[in-house]
Amino acid sequence: xRASDLLPPLLLLLACGTVFRKTDVYxxxxxxxxxxxxxxxxxxxxxxxxxAILGMLLASGFPALLEGLLxxxxxxxxxxxxxxxxxxxxxxxxSAALSxxxxxxxxxxxxxxxxxxxxxxxxxxxxTFYVAGLYLxxxxxxxxxxxxxxxxxxxxxxxxLSFLLILHFFQNSP
Numbered sequence: 001x002r003a004s005d006l007l008p009p010l011l012l013l014l015a016c017g018t019v020f021r022k023t024d025v026y027x028x029x030x031x032x033x034x035x036x037x038x039x040x041x042x043x044x045x046x047x048x049x050x051x052a053i054l055g056m057l058l059a060s061g062f063p064a065l066l067e068g069l070l071x072x073x074x075x076x077x078x079x080x081x082x083x084x085x086x087x088x089x090x091x092x093x094x095s096a097a098l099s100x101x102x103x104x105x106x107x108x109x110x111x112x113x114x115x116x117x118x119x120x121x122x123x124x125x126x127x128t129f130y131v132a133g134l135y136l137x138x139x140x141x142x143x144x145x146x147x148x149x150x151x152x153x154x155x156x157x158x159x160x161l162s163f164l165l166i167l168h169f170f171q172n173s174p
Contacts, residue, residue, distance in 0.1 A: 043134055046133040046134055046136070047130070047133060047134060049133075050129060050130055050133045054092055054093055054096070057092070058096065063085055063088055063089070066084065066088055067081060067084045067085065067088075070084055071084060077167075078113070079113065079114045079117065080104065080107075080108055080112070080114035082100075082103065082104040082107055082108070082114065083104060083114040083117055083118055085097075085100035085103075086100045086101045086104065086118040086121055086122065087121055087159060090121055090122065090125040090126075090127070090155070090159075091125065091126070091127065091128040091129060091152065091155050092127065092128075092129055092130070093127060093130065094122075094127045094130075097121075097122060097125075098122060100118075101115075101118040101119065101121075101122055104118050105118070105119075113166060113167065113170055113171060116166045116170055117162055117163055117166045117167075120162035120165070120166055121158070121159055121162050124158035124159075124161070124162055125155050125158050125159065126151065126154070126155060126158075128148065128151040128152055128155055129148075131151075132144070132147060132148055132151065
């Protein structure tokens with residue numbers, strides 16, 4: 001059974017549930033949309049500076065500097081230096097990391113160890129700074145450093161497990 005086969009019965013079940021509970025679905029939809037639109041300026045105030053900072057970071061040449069510093073380490077592990085941008089960009093921007101991964105896939109093919117690690121990093125990692133900016137927009141919290149630290153540790157754990165598992169299972173693959 002495919003997941004798409006579950007959607008029609010699920011929608012029918014939801015429709016029956018709203019009829020039996022006498023829920024005003026359209027009114028609930030409108031209230032939710034209104035609350036979402038009220039939140040939009042707060043979210044935009046957090047996302048726009050993050051996008052600007054990311055653009056400045058990428059334009060500054062900082063990723064190239066890190067590639068130069070960490071590239072020999074990756075090469076010594078038998079990995080492509082093209083994997084480094086994926087690893088560095090994933091906590092900052094999902095689309096930039098996806099673009100870097102597609103360049104790596106184009107250059108090395110989908111079956112290389114570096115490409116497989118890049119795809120695992122894309123799937124397992126999180127855009128930590130974007131999510132933090134979005135969820136904490138307009139909130140005064142003293143937990144931001146702890147939240148960022150725990151999120152970055154989770155990103156590092158996902159990265160490390162991606163490396164170890166792919167190297168273990170696919171090191172001798174074509």
